[in-house]
Amino acid sequence: MASINKKRTISFVDAINESLHLEMKRNKNLLCYGLGINDPKKIFGTTKNLEKKFGSNRVFDIPNSENSILGIGIGLAMSGYPNVVTHQRLDFFLLAFDQLINSASKWFYMFGKNSNIPITIRLVVGRGWGQGPTHSQNLQSVFSHFPGLKVVIPTNPFDAKGLLSASIRDPNPVIFIEHRWLHNTIGDVPKENYTVNLGNAKKISSGKNLTVISMSYMTVEFLKILKFLQKKISIDFIDLRSIKPLDIKTIKKSVKKTGKVLVLDTGFKFNSISSEIITQINENCFNFLKEQPKRITVPNIPEPASFGLTKYYYPSLKNIIDEVSLMTKIKFNQKELKLFLNTFKSKYHDVPGDWFKGPF
Amino acid sequence: MCSLIRQVELEIVNRYKEGKMRCPVHLSIGQEIVASVLSIFIKKDDFAVSTHRSHAHYLAKQGSLRKMIAEIYGKRTGCSMGKGGSMHLIDKNVNFMGSTSIVGNSIPIGTGLGFSLKLKKKKNISIIYLGDAATEQGSFYESINFSILKKIPAVYICENNFFSVYSDLKVRQHSKRNIINSLNSLGIKTFKITDYHPVKLVNKMQYIVNYARVNSKPVFIEFLTYRFYEHCGPNIDDNLNYRKKEEIKKWKDKDGYENLKKFLIKKNQKLFIEKVEYLNRKKILNAFKFAEKSKFPNKSDLIDGIYK
Numbered sequence: 001m002a003s004i005n006k007k008r009t010i011s012f013v014d015a016i017n018e019s020l021h022l023e024m025k026r027n028k029n030l031l032c033y034g035l036g037i038n039d040p041k042k043i044f045g046t047t048k049n050l051e052k053k054f055g056s057n058r059v060f061d062i063p064n065s066e067n068s069i070l071g072i073g074i075g076l077a078m079s080g081y082p083n084v085v086t087h088q089r090l091d092f093f094l095l096a097f098d099q100l101i102n103s104a105s106k107w108f109y110m111f112g113k114n115s116n117i118p119i120t121i122r123l124v125v126g127r128g129w130g131q132g133p134t135h136s137q138n139l140q141s142v143f144s145h146f147p148g149l150k151v152v153i154p155t156n157p158f159d160a161k162g163l164l165s166a167s168i169r170d171p172n173p174v175i176f177i178e179h180r181w182l183h184n185t186i187g188d189v190p191k192e193n194y195t196v197n198l199g200n201a202k203k204i205s206s207g208k209n210l211t212v213i214s215m216s217y218m219t220v221e222f223l224k225i226l227k228f229l230q231k232k233i234s235i236d237f238i239d240l241r242s243i244k245p246l247d248i249k250t251i252k253k254s255v256k257k258t259g260k261v262l263v264l265d266t267g268f269k270f271n272s273i274s275s276e277i278i279t280q281i282n283e284n285c286f287n288f289l290k291e292q293p294k295r296i297t298v299p300n301i302p303e304p305a306s307f308g309l310t311k312y313y314y315p316s317l318k319n320i321i322d323e324v325s326l327m328t329k330i331k332f333n334q335k336e337l338k339l340f341l342n343t344f345k346s347k348y349h350d351v352p353g354d355w356f357k358g359p360f
Numbered sequence: 361m362c363s364l365i366r367q368v369e370l371e372i373v374n375r376y377k378e379g380k381m382r383c384p385v386h387l388s389i390g391q392e393i394v395a396s397v398l399s400i401f402i403k404k405d406d407f408a409v410s411t412h413r414s415h416a417h418y419l420a421k422q423g424s425l426r427k428m429i430a431e432i433y434g435k436r437t438g439c440s441m442g443k444g445g446s447m448h449l450i451d452k453n454v455n456f457m458g459s460t461s462i463v464g465n466s467i468p469i470g471t472g473l474g475f476s477l478k479l480k481k482k483k484n485i486s487i488i489y490l491g492d493a494a495t496e497q498g499s500f501y502e503s504i505n506f507s508i509l510k511k512i513p514a515v516y517i518c519e520n521n522f523f524s525v526y527s528d529l530k531v532r533q534h535s536k537r538n539i540i541n542s543l544n545s546l547g548i549k550t551f552k553i554t555d556y557h558p559v560k561l562v563n564k565m566q567y568i569v570n571y572a573r574v575n576s577k578p579v580f581i582e583f584l585t586y587r588f589y590e591h592c593g594p595n596i597d598d599n600l601n602y603r604k605k606e607e608i609k610k611w612k613d614k615d616g617y618e619n620l621k622k623f624l625i626k627k628n629q630k631l632f633i634e635k636v637e638y639l640n641r642k643k644i645l646n647a648f649k650f651a652e653k654s655k656f657p658n659k660s661d662l663i664d665g666i667y668k
Contacts, residue, residue, distance in 0.1 A: 057479060063509065068468035068502030075472020075486075078457065079407070081479065098499070102462050103469060109665045111450045111458055112441030116668040147666050171668040 008191060013183045015157035016046040016122075019164040020084065022193040024054050030168065031076060032059045033069075034086030034122070043086055044124070044183050066092055070099035073119050074107065082118035084168060088360075090123035090177065091134045104173040105148035119174075120167045125266075126180045127217065127314070128350030129358050132305030138216070138266040138298075141273045143175045144244040150174040150198055151243040155219040157187035159241055162196030170198060179217045179266070180360075181352040199245035203254075207234030210328055211254040211261040213277060215240045218264035218296075225317050228340050232330050243273055251277065252284050259290035260327055264320070265297040272297055291327055296320060311349045317341060362396035363633070364640045365416045366617050368425065371644050372415075372432070376594035380652070381432045383445035388416035390588035393616025394519050395420035397561050398487065401569040407455050407477070408487040409470035412447045413519075413587075414459030417489045423451035426647040435654035442657045443665070463524070464490070464497030467516070471503040474514035478576065485513045485572050493524035495539050496532060501546070507578035508547050514578040515569060516548075525591045526602050543580050553583045556614055558623045586611035 010018070024030050032050055034043065038061050042048040051059040062069050066087070073083050087093045093100075100121075108116045126135040144151045152167055152174055154160040160178070167174040204219075205226060212235055214222050219239045229235060236254040240247065255261050261281060265274035274295035281293055296315045303313060318341055325331060346354055369389045372381065388395075391413070399420035402408070410417040418428055424439065431438030432446045440448050447461040457473055460466045467488055474486030494500050495518060507514050518539070522529050540550045551568050555561065572579045586608075590597035598608055624633055 063502070063505055065498075065502035065506065068471070068499045068506060071465070071468025071499065072472035072475060072503070072506060075409075075457075075469040075474070076476050076479075077472075078469075079473050079476035081476055098462055098465060099468065102465055103460065107458070108668055110440060110444045110448050112439065112443050113665045113668070114440065114450050114452055115458070150667075 007188050009186050010157055010189050011184055011186050012157045012160050012178075013045045015161035015187075015189050016164055016178070017048055018189070019161045019168070020047065020050055021053065023165055023168045024050065024058065026193065027082065027168075029081050030058070031081050031083040032086075033062050033073075033083065034088075035062055035064060036088060037061055037086060043088060044180075047086070066095035067097075067099050070096040070121070071103065074099060074103050074117055077117045077119045078107070078115040082168065084120045084122060086122040086124075088124050089135050090125050090139060091137055093121065093123055100149075100173075101146055105146045108172070109148060116171045117173050118171050120164070120170075120176055121173065122164075122176045122178060124178045124180055126360060127303075128181075128310055128352075129356070129360070130305040130307070130350075131303065131360070133302035135360070136303040138177070138179075138268075140175075140177055140215070140243045141267050141271060141276070144273065144276070148172065149244065151177070152198060152241070153177045153179075153216045153243055154241060155182065155216055155239050156185065157189045159196050159202070161189055162194050163198065163241060165193060166195035166198050169195065174198070177216065181217050182220065184352065185220065196241070199242045199247055201247035201250045202239045202241055203250065204237040204239055205230070205235055207236045208258055209234045209260065210324065211236045211238065211251075211258045212264065212324075213238045213240065213251060213261065214264040215243065215273065216266050218266050221317060222264060222320065224344060225321055229321065229324055232332070233324065233328050240273075246277070246280075248280055248284070251281065255281050255285045256288045259288050261289075261293045262323060262327060263293070263295040265295060267297060268300050269295070269297040270300050294323055294327055296323060307348075307350055314349075317344060361399050361420055362392045362617050362620055363636055364425075364643070365392040365396065365419050367637065367640045368419065368644055369415060371648065373589070373594040375648070381446075382434060383432060383447075384592045385415075385432065385446045385594065386413040386592050387587070387589045387594070388413055390611070390615065391519055391521060391585045392416050393556070393561070393620070394517065394583045394585055395489070396616075397565045398517065398569070400562065401566055402487060403484065404454055405482070406484045406487060407457050407470065407473040408489070409457050409466040409473065410449070410459035410489040411463070411466060411491060411494070412459070412461045413491065414447070414449050414489070418449045418451065418456050418459065421451070421456040421487075422454045423449065423456045424453070425643060426650040427451065429647040430651040430654050433651040433654070434656060435651055436657040436661065437650070437654040441661065441665075464494040464499040466490075467494060467497070467499050467503045468506075471507055471512060471514055474507065474512040474578075475510060478510065478512055483573060485515055485569065488514055488516045490516065490518050491524070492518060492520040492522065492529060493532070494518070504543065504546060504548055504578065504580070511576055512578055513572050513576045515572050516578065516580045518580070518582045519585050520582055521585050521587050523587075523591070523603070526600075528602070539582060540580075548578050548580050550580045551582070553581060556616055556619060558620050585616075586614070588612065588615075
């Protein structure tokens with residue numbers, strides 16, 4: 001872990017960029033590629049100056065061949081070239097499932113530990129601004145189903161940098177999911193190269209009345225209301241950071257203490273990470289539960305593109321507060337709540353902030 | 361090499377009914393000549409990847425015979441510790457980097473291996489074995505496009521045996537489709553093998569491999585060939601009448617292995633053939649003995665190796 005000497009605030013995008021620069025410098029064989037990686041926009045700025053610094057042999061654009069590109073990456077990874085492939089939307093990467101599932105995830109096992117596949121797959125997930133059904137899917141649960149894959153989903157710049165460096169150094173294939181609405185968030189990030197262990201959740205706050213387990217953009221949503229809720233409720237708030245390996249130890253410890261758990265998930269409800277977490281809680285901590293476990297996710301519906309429909313699609317801050325209130329039987333003064341929620345009121349519900357003007 | 365492969369496969373046929381090889385086997389009998397001729401020009405540091413029908417390719421790359429048989433027996437001493445079976449062979453000591461079962465799956469992987477040779481500035485090549493059905497897959501065209509783009513020293517060798525399981529080329533591809541023409545217009549150097557005379561075959565293959573190696577460029581070879589046994593398993597399935605009797609006869613007459621033997625006998629090499637076959641026989645019996653004697657993986661091996 002890093003020693004934070006001097007505070008320095010940078011964006012999530014710059015944290016990703018910094019990790020890539022530091023890791024490419026650290027490992028002379030590391031390759032970085034993806035559609036648009038060297039174009040003028042440099043994958044939302046995450047790959048800026050990489051080609052300039054490390055050359056076009058190590059940093060290169062690719063044809064639109066997601067499946068074969070992953071296969072080529074697997075071939076490179078097993079012959080001494082660990083690599084990072086980036087897709088500007090996760091949904092395009094679904095074309096690569098043969099190589100991901102039939103090759104990358106099980107190569108080490110299937111060939112009796114002869115070859116491992118050190119490959120990091122960066123996938124960006126969109127939300128709102130008409131992203132619609134095929135530019136917004138949070139499929140962490142799908143990837144986590146397959147033995148042999150690791151799945152990482154950072155929430156803030158510090159973790160983004162440390163988790164990406166750890167993923168790159170990991171000898172296994174790692175799916176690294178970046179929520180587009182987190183790209184412009186800022187946070188304290190040390191300048192030096194450090195890693196954050198895959199498989200360790202982060203405890204954001206400690207409490208005894210309720211456990212809240214969250215991930216990615218839902219963590220940011222809950223952070224907005226945490227202080228308000230803490231006025232009346234003592235909350236154990238856990239940001240997963242890694243979906244797989246799942247830090248079940250931290251989860252169990254917390255649930256045994258609070259007896260109440262709410263899971264916030266950015267994915268579809270059916271067969272989601274929240275389903276898995278609640279199942280594992282039932283299997284491991286059933287006798288400690290004082291209340292039935294609850295979850296808030298997006299519904300089992302594709303995200304519609306229309307501005308008129310997305311306002312019904314995503315859970316609101318009020319939905320979360322109401323659920324917490326119901327579970328803990330602690331009521332909030334409605335007038336006070338309304339005033340509080342008004343501080344977040346934006347003209348548009350489909351952007352991370354009014355500054356966001358698209359296009360994607 | 362051709363003789364070794366044929367003898368190994370026939371021994372699998374002989375013993376399969378014992379029920380100790382408890383996995384599907386896709387035999388190369390009838391198609392051995394392709395890998396055998398190629399093997400003359402493959403170097404140890406060259407890479408190779410293959411498909412579900414990979415026994416010939418693995419052996420031609422000098423993959424360990426006893427580890428292959430042990431793998432088919434599901435033993436811990438197998439090349440993949442018994443976890444891959446006949447369709448997942450690997451021997452990294454000779455750079456046979458893996459065979460996989462999904463049609464078209466290993467093509468991009470072999471392309472990536474070839475790319476690594478390019479990055480390392482090595483004078484080696486990556487051999488990518490595929491069947492005719494793989495030329496219907498996107499991964500085939502995607503990989504060839506990438507190979508041309510990056511000037512990758514890859515040899516794509518298509519063993520066209522006209523069938524994908526029981527599905528004839530006729531029900532899979534338009535009759536006027538010509539893979540060589542299609543690929544020519546993509547910009548890859550192509551070759552079609554139609555003459556099976558041993559000397560001509562050897563000369564042609566030497567030229568092709570040398571072309572890829574010296575120029576550091578991809579090449580595609582279409583090799584018309586025929587499998588004599590069923591798609592999967594130890595039996596001959598001609599009784600199902602999915603292939604015409606005349607067609608079968610035509611291809612049995614063209615059998616590369618038998619023709620090679622005839623050629624050598626003509627050159628007064630009968631004794632040499634007998635010696636090779638005798639030595640192979642000894643080697644094969646030893647390999648089966650090794651597989652039979654080896655232990656199955658332990659219970660603890662089940663959960664071992666999911667992650668490194």
